[in-house]
Amino acid sequence: MSRAHTPIALPVYAPMLATTAPLPRDEAHWAAEVKWDGMRVLVYAPGDGTVHVRSRTGAEATERFPELVAVAEALGEQAAVLDGEVVALGLNGSPSFGALQERMSLRRPSQIQAARHSTPVTLMVFDLLNLDGHDLTRLPYTARRARLLELPLDQEHGPVRTPPAWLGDLRSAVEWTEAYGIEGIVAKRLDSLYEPGRRSRAWIKHKHRQSVDVRLGGWLADERGRLRSVLAGLPEHGGLRYLGAVGSGIGVHEGEDLLVLLHHLETDVSPFLGTPADLGRPDSTVHWATPALTAEVEYQELTAGGIFRAPVWKGLREVTPQ
DNA sequence: TTCCGACAGTGGGGTCGCAAT
């Protein structure tokens, strides 16, 4: 079978990060890629048949995704450092972060082996940082992409993909990803270099986020009584269906104002249908409120349990109906 | 002087796996 080859020394890289910002107008100078909803990884293949996988923060992740040895098998003696995202496909065939979470959290080898079949993962490769020991980060995006696409990574039925990018057409990318229910896109400047460890403006992420008007049925306070987050829900069957706690986006001043309003509405009984389980940190105190306040909340998606993922407070609505 | 960029800290949802109960 495959002979062991001499590994090539590969430098350790930190992944380049994207900035959240409005999409650029000079589309011709940009490419768009799908923003995969999974786990960011750098894959080091030194050319000796092995791979090393590291997470965004540099944590060792090789054992968690044993199927990624496919990278080494595809490359043979070639050495490379790849940047990509590990995703798991849900029942509908599109990437499911929930499905991936179970995979990436597994640590015991026996559990991982069992999960390889029930929850297979795919590596979506989008950048090439090093080839045969030669650093490519100083090459522009288009050149790195060209070198990447020359590699025999994308094999039929394999766990490794090199998805195509839209060149000079961000609008199509936005429409396509929107239509397919994909998280969003990352726009990348065609002439940009790879900036390891930096959150660069040469990469701009654009997400399709949801927005909803919720009722406030309570809040979580810290030890000193200050507002940590508000408990949101939607009216249903005479009560509130719990949607989650929202804290991000509430400024200090706004939080103080909000707390005054909520105190006037405080009640002893929960307005939520059933008791929301696992409310916040243990050192938070729970307060219930008559759900008279309406607010706008933005979020990424609902989890399998029907709870906000990445909720952000947008503000109180002027008028509360009813 | 003003405007970033980096960093630390805060808020959220979630999983596993080990230690304490």
Next chain:
DNA sequence: ATTGCGACCCCACTATCGGAA
């Protein structure tokens, strides 16, 4: 057998500080 909690993953945002523009 349960429960608590620390590690890690994902995410958005706030506040601050120092240096570049």
